[in-house]
Amino acid sequence: MNKAEQQFLKELDDKLWKAADKLRANLDAANYKHVALGLIFLKYVSDAFEERQEQLLELFQADDDDNIYYLPREDYDSDEDYLQALREELEVLDYYREANVFWVPMAARWSTLKEKAVLPAGSVLWKEEPSAGKKAGKEVKLRSVSWLVDNALEEIEKANAKLKGILNRISHFQLDDDKLIGLINTFSDTSFTRPEHNGEPLNLHSKDILGHVYEYFLGQFALAEGKQGGQYYTPKSIVTLIVEMLEPYSGRVYDPAMGSGGFFVSSDRFIEEHAREQRYNAAEQKKHISVYGQESNPTTWRLAAMNMAIRGIDFNFGNKNADSFLDDQHPDLRADFVMANPPFNMKDWWSESLAGDARWKYGTPPKGNANFAWMQHMLHHLAPAGSMALLLANGSMSSNTNNEGEIRRRLVEEDLVECMVALPGQLFTNTQIPACIWFLTKDKTNGLVLDEKKRDRRGQFLFIDARNLGYMRDRVLRDFTNEDIASIADTFHAWQRGEGYEDVAGFCKSVELDQIEKHDFVLTPGRYVGAPEQEDDGEPFADKMARLTGQLKAQFAESERLEVEIKRNLGGLGYEL
Known part of the structure; x- marks a missing residue:
């Protein structure tokens, strides 16, 4: 994005x-x-719907032999008949579904919401169609603005089967009408379809803007909720890093602890951005991607579905929110890419029904820590040539308690581990636990990314220590720059392809199995990459030590002099130390 677009989005976020x-x-x-997110969702689907209406209206009136949508004016007796025909044609559902646009019933359109919200309670909003055996339809009256919003959400669910039971209602929060009207007016006072900044038109679509706002709000709510908020939000830079490293261009993508679906959104964005770089068709490429997810928290499960709907991403999140270990919603899935950020060191996960489970191929995970349960669940769902990435606490790289060390040894010996990335601290809103990323694959012999072939990497392992990268975004949180992400991802890809990779002291190291065996199968990158090389200033060590010792001696002498001076000055004021 250019500066004007970035500034527009920042101002919109703040507002x-x-x-x-x-x-x-x-x-x-x-x-x-x-x-807030319910209203954002309504605003988005309504904006996208109206944008499609404008496109259709132009098509209906475009006199072109190849235009199958064209409605000739001469086929109608009067202008009024023609306008009526246009209005009726604009309400044909198939025109919207063919463009992957949600059908928004009249009662759920933003214009209706804004117009009806300011009416006095009890006002007649519309009349329903007459039911069987009745001549007149029932009058629908305004109960409250919360009810009006809930009715809009319900109408959208009725018209879009994919969203049935997904959208959260707000009436039970018992909010004042005035507060909701203020929020509706603020959301209305922005152009999402034709944005501009200081009179300059911007190349941003409503999907881009609303998607950005939705993601921003998720991050802000995660900060506001603290530890609890981290359930549904993984920092954008970490998600981007994993997606950039795995490169999910096509196939089945799975996240068994999906939160709000950040990995799927980033995969979608990844395809779009790299389509521009590589000059291939993003829309065609997206047809080759399908996303599968699971989430136990019902609220977060709904947030994820809304997040997908906002971006027009087709999804399969199972029939309900459910525990990935106890109620696997995708038992037969074998995914080409698996990505997850499950809760770190989750203690309360075990059930006796999991004893002897087929997923524990590399050893039964500890009953008091789910780290290696998540890893083996993901491996179980990984296709024979698939790749996966898993965010875990640093302890997973070195712990030997309760069978963890044995599981890690088997993963290494069976050549499933491909790359380990150590991350800096303070990246997460909900925990200060240091974290790492495990990259695993079931096939190191080759693999294709679009037309690029990976080399045979059997028996080789890459370690990347990224603890010194990033910057402090504020006093609490650290973040990666785009350059940091590119540095890590490019290193990984160069190693995979065998083109331009070199070990860098303190940052990356390619090792073989015998070196890992020497370290008792501990996978902490710092053990392998070593210390960064220090720049040689040309001064011999003995000379440097003599010089520095002399400086230190002089500083000690100065310290003593200042101490005497301070005591003398205090004595002159009548104080003694």
Whole structure:
């Protein structure tokens, strides 16, 4: 994005967040996110719908022999008949579904919401169609603005089977009408279809803008909720790093602890961005990607579905929210790419029904820590030539308690581990536990990424120590720059392809099995990459030590002089140390 687009999105973020944050006085973050994100969702689907309507209206009136949508004016007796025909044609559902646009019933359109929200309670909104045996339809009256929003969400669910039971209702939060009207007006006072900044038109589509706002809000709610908020939000830079390293261009993508679906969104964005670079068709490439996810938290499961819907990503998240270990929603899935950020060191996960489970191929995981349960669950769902990435606490790289060391040894000996990345601290909103990324694959012999072939990597392992990368985004959180992400991903790809890779002291090292055996199968990158090379200033060590010792002696002498001076000055004021 250029500076104008970045500035537009920043100002939009600030404006909408300030409006939504006014609800904080009445609701905590865990609840008012449903109100804000529900309205964002309604605004997006309505904007996308109206954008499609405008396209259709142009097509209906474009006199072109190849235009199958064209409605000739001469086929109608009057202008009024022609306009009526256009209005009726705009309400044909198939025109929207063919363009992957959600059908938005009249009662759920943003224009309806904005118009009806300001009416006095009890006002007649519309009349329903007459039911069987009745001549007149029932009058629908306004109960509250919350009810109006809930009715809009319900109408969208009725019209779009994929969203049935997904959208959270807000009436039970008992919000004042005035606060909701203020939020609706703020959301309305922005052009999502034709954005501009200081009079300059921007090359941003409504999907781009609303998707960005949705992601921004998720991050802000995660910060507001603290530890609990981390359930549904993985920092964007970490998600981007994993996707850039795995390169999921085609196939089945699976996340068994999907949160709000960040890995799927980033995969979608990855295809779009690299399509521009490589000059291939992103829309065609996306047809070769299918996403599967699972999430136990019902609220987060719904957030993920809304997140996919906002971006037009087709998805399969199972029939319900469910525990990935106890109620696998995709038992037969073998995915080409698996990516996950499950809860670190999860203690309360075991059930006796899991004893002897087929997924524990490399050893039964500890009952008090799910780290290696997640890893083996993901491996179980990985296709024979698939690759996966898993965020885990650093302890997973070295722990030998409760069978963890034995499982790690078997993973290494069976040549499943491909790359280990140590991450810097303070990356996560919900934990200060240091983390790492495991990259595993079932086939190191080759593999294709578009037209590029990977080399035979059997018996080789890459270690990357990224602990010194990144910058402090604020006083609490660290983040990666685009350059940091590119540095790590490019190193991994160069090693995979055998083109331009070199070991860099303190950063990356390619090792073989015997070296890992010497370290008792501990996979901490710092043990292998060594210390960064120090620049040689040309001064012999003996001379440097003599010089530095002399400097230190002089500083000690100066310290003593200052101490005497301070005591003398204090004595002159009548104080003694």
